[in-house]
Amino acid sequence: MLTVLTALIAMGTAHLVTAPAASAADGQITGLAGKCIDVSEANSTNGTSVQLYSCNGTNAQVWSNPGDGTLRALGKCLDVVDHSTADGASVQLWDCKGGANQQWVVSAARDIVNPTSSKCLDVRDNDSTDGTRLQIWTCSGSSNQKWNAPTAGDGATPSSFVVTETQFNQMFPGRNSFYTYSGLVQALSSYPAFTKTGSDTVRKQEAAAFLANVDHETGHLVYIVEQNTANYPHYCDTSQSYGCPAGKSAYYGRGPIQLSWNYNYKAAGDALGIDLLHTPSLVQTSPSVAWRTGLWFWNTAGAVTPHNAMVKTPPAGFGQTIRTINGALECDGKNPGQVQSRVTAYQKFTAILGVSAGSNLYC
Incomplete structure (x- = not known):
């Protein structure tokens, strides 16, 4: 011991009631105003911002949910900047490291939750303009925190x-x-x-x-x-x-x-x-x-x-x-x-x- x-x-x-982690599936994640979670300029460099953008079918908007708690695009993970758990902490693309700041649960209520902070993926200022950066925020059930994410498949x-x-x-x-x-x-x-x-x-x-x-x-x-x-x-x-x-x-x-x-x-x-x-x-x-x-x-x-x-x-x-x-x-x-x-x-x-x-x- x-x-x-x-x-x-x-x-x-305080605890988070979550649905089972989604597993292997690929596709767009859509949210506010029917727009997509998008990697800025389809750039896979560590630290690239993740934003809301009009759905366009590019690889910058194709996310996988492989069953290990991560959400991935362009071979990298959706990541909370600096491991922050604070309201307003931005999200970015980063090499998959297995850290808690790269863990997400897609709930039955269509929230995407980071369990470490018990906070939701959120569109900043409820702004549906192309290029609005995404962040984590206290879960409120509002429309800027609701997502249609890849569904469960055959993963973990x-x-x-x-x-x-x-x-x-x-x-x-x-x-x-x-x-x-x-x-x-x-x-x-x-x-x-x-x-x-x-x-x-x-x-x-x-x-x-x-x-x-x-x-x-x-x-x-x-x-x-x-x-x-x-x-x-x-x-x-x-x-x-x-x-x-x-x-x-x-x-x-x-x-x-x-x-x-x-x-x-x-x-x-x-x-x-x-x-x-x-x-x-x-x-x-x-x-x-x-x-x-x-x-x-x-x-x-x-x-x-x-x-x-x-x-x-x-x-x-x-x-x-x-x-x-x-x-x-x-x-x-x-x-x-x-x-x-x-x-x-x-x-x-x-x-x-x-x-x-x-x-x-x-x-």
């Missing part, structure tokens, strides 16, 4: 995840609405080997193992941040050269695996292309970012990562995932009740997915 966190707090936060739709939304809801019937299924599915693109390695049984066992540990860490996906606020000032390692720019009490546990400490926020942010060192609050306000940090830990932490523990042949087993996450306090008889909590959740989830739990369940 990133830090020893056994107490958590239920925290109400939620149905391609080994856990269906129905099964997810069965696993977490009382979950906090912050932890959205669509946010989890969208986050999968950050670590494509997760639940995509090995046989169908192995894939489902890994999904169950991840979600069982998440279940334990968050009180059944109810809690978003650490409960013991007295711990908050303790997660700033001042020996790090970059310090704690968000404040010494800003790096407490958040998200499905309770990301904590300034160095972990920096490492996770660097890996995911998100500035979490300066904006750690994103982990408790963006479902997609929260899930991404959980997957970052699952796929990178420890001498034996939880991912490898479940997929290598022979598998180390679920017990090794516990050892990697919190072995110092739970394994080798230190806290058998906590271990049993994780194992019980894992056995429940594998049963829901219709696979065996395998061996080596305890640590």
